[in-house]
Amino acid sequence: MIKVNKxxxxxxxFLYNIVSYKTDKEVKYxxxxxxxxxxxxxxxxxxxIKLRKLSLLSYTFEDFxxxxxxxxxxxxxxxxxxxxxxxxLTLIDSGGISLSYEKENPVVRQNFTKCHELGHFLLNHHxxxxxxxxxNQTAPDEVEANYFSACLLMPDIVLLSKIxxxxxxxxxxxxSLHVSxxxxxxxxxxxxxxxxxxxxxxxxxxxxxxxxxxNRKILESFARVxxxxxxxxxxxxxxxxxxxxxxxxxxxxxxxxxxxxLSQTIFRSTVSSTxxxxxxxxxxxxxxxxxxxxxxxxxxxxxxxxxxxxYLS
Ligand SMILES: [Zn+2]
Numbered sequence: 001m002i003k004v005n006k007x008x009x010x011x012x013x014f015l016y017n018i019v020s021y022k023t024d025k026e027v028k029y030x031x032x033x034x035x036x037x038x039x040x041x042x043x044x045x046x047x048x049i050k051l052r053k054l055s056l057l058s059y060t061f062e063d064f065x066x067x068x069x070x071x072x073x074x075x076x077x078x079x080x081x082x083x084x085x086x087x088x089l090t091l092i093d094s095g096g097i098s099l100s101y102e103k104e105n106p107v108v109r110q111n112f113t114k115c116h117e118l119g120h121f122l123l124n125h126h127x128x129x130x131x132x133x134x135x136n137q138t139a140p141d142e143v144e145a146n147y148f149s150a151c152l153l154m155p156d157i158v159l160l161s162k163i164x165x166x167x168x169x170x171x172x173x174x175x176s177l178h179v180s181x182x183x184x185x186x187x188x189x190x191x192x193x194x195x196x197x198x199x200x201x202x203x204x205x206x207x208x209x210x211x212x213x214x215n216r217k218i219l220e221s222f223a224r225v226x227x228x229x230x231x232x233x234x235x236x237x238x239x240x241x242x243x244x245x246x247x248x249x250x251x252x253x254x255x256x257x258x259x260x261x262l263s264q265t266i267f268r269s270t271v272s273s274t275x276x277x278x279x280x281x282x283x284x285x286x287x288x289x290x291x292x293x294x295x296x297x298x299x300x301x302x303x304x305x306x307x308x309x310x311y312l313s
Contacts, residue, residue: 030143034194037144040123041151046236051246056161060178061115061153068118076114078103087132088113090120097121108180112149119148150187153179157233159191163215164222170211185211188218195225244271244291252296253305256289263289281306 048064049056069076075098079089087109090099099117101110113132120130125141136142154177162168162176174184188207193200198221206217238246240261247254256262268278268289275295281288281303288310292302 031194033140033144034147034190037119037123037147038151038156038194041148041155042232043236044122045152045155046157046233047238047242050236051238051243056158057166058176059155059158060176061111064152065114065118068122072097072121074099074121076100078110080104085133087134088117088130089132090117090130092121092128106180108174108178108183111153111178112180112183115149115152116145118152119145123148147190150183150190153177154184154187156191156229159188160222160226160229163210163218164226167215167219169213169215181211192218192221192225195228196221240267241271245276248276248291248293252293253302254291255306255309259291262291263287277302279303279306281310283310286310
């Protein structure tokens with residue numbers, strides 16, 4: 001189950017009411033919040049993408065979103081209020097977790113709301129009810145949930161692939177990621193201001209030109225931050241437990257050739273459970289360590305598979 005257990009931010013009280021983004025302190029606070037939320041998303045999303053070998057060029061938020069929804073038994077519902085004051089709503093109570101979005105909104109807006117609500121849940125924000133009103137978007141948890149949503153809808157590595165490598169237009173990127181032009185605009189300004197360290201004014205110019213179909217400046221900006229986006233992507237690999245559980249959900253039987261940690265006693269005892277068995281096949285000084293899905297294979301069938309591998313490979 002993907003869930004962040006710790007609060008991601010320790011904010012001084014005086015920063016709780018942000019009304020503009022102008023002072024140095026506020027800019028610094030937003031930079032810190034942005035980088036923390038961005039890391040939380042990447043640490044969960046990048047291993048998820050790699051494990052499933054998802055294509056970066058056809059990425060959309062849906063795979064990850066649907067996975068978390070199903071793993072945590074979250075209900076996703078459309079709602080409609082006649083005056084449309086409530087954009088989204090998350091309820092966490094004894095009956096379970098549900099999140100809802102205004103179904104009369106455009107789809108791109110619904111997507112942003114869904115990911116925003118998921119953000120409240122995965123960031124472990126305190127509370128059992130989160131209501132999205134148009135006017136409460138500067139509260140700290142709301143700022144975090146908005147960053148979360150933007151990072152999940154438009155991950156750094158995906159933007160790099162589409163804009164820098166594929167040379168897609170602004171409009172193509174927004175359409176392919178199912179986001180509004182406004183959301184892509186804000187996301188690119190936040191990301192590039194943070195990564196390049198250039199002034200926000202100059203980045204706003206760059207993004208504006210890109211939106212007007214001139215991509216020269218944005219290509220220069222991405223060229224400068226390319227290495228850091230790629231090295232970050234490379235640094236988030238799936239952990240062995242996550243890898244094993246994913247592989248077992250796909251094919252019932254896994255050996256230490258795929259998950260090398262299975263050869264370690266401690267690892268095997270960590271992952272062994274009522275649904276996962278682990279054992280080893282030994283013969284003539286050679287061992288094959290393996291794990292199997294107990295719901296699909298008996299102990300004997302798993303042992304036979306290991307034996308087959310020993311003799312046939
Ligand atoms: Zn919210």
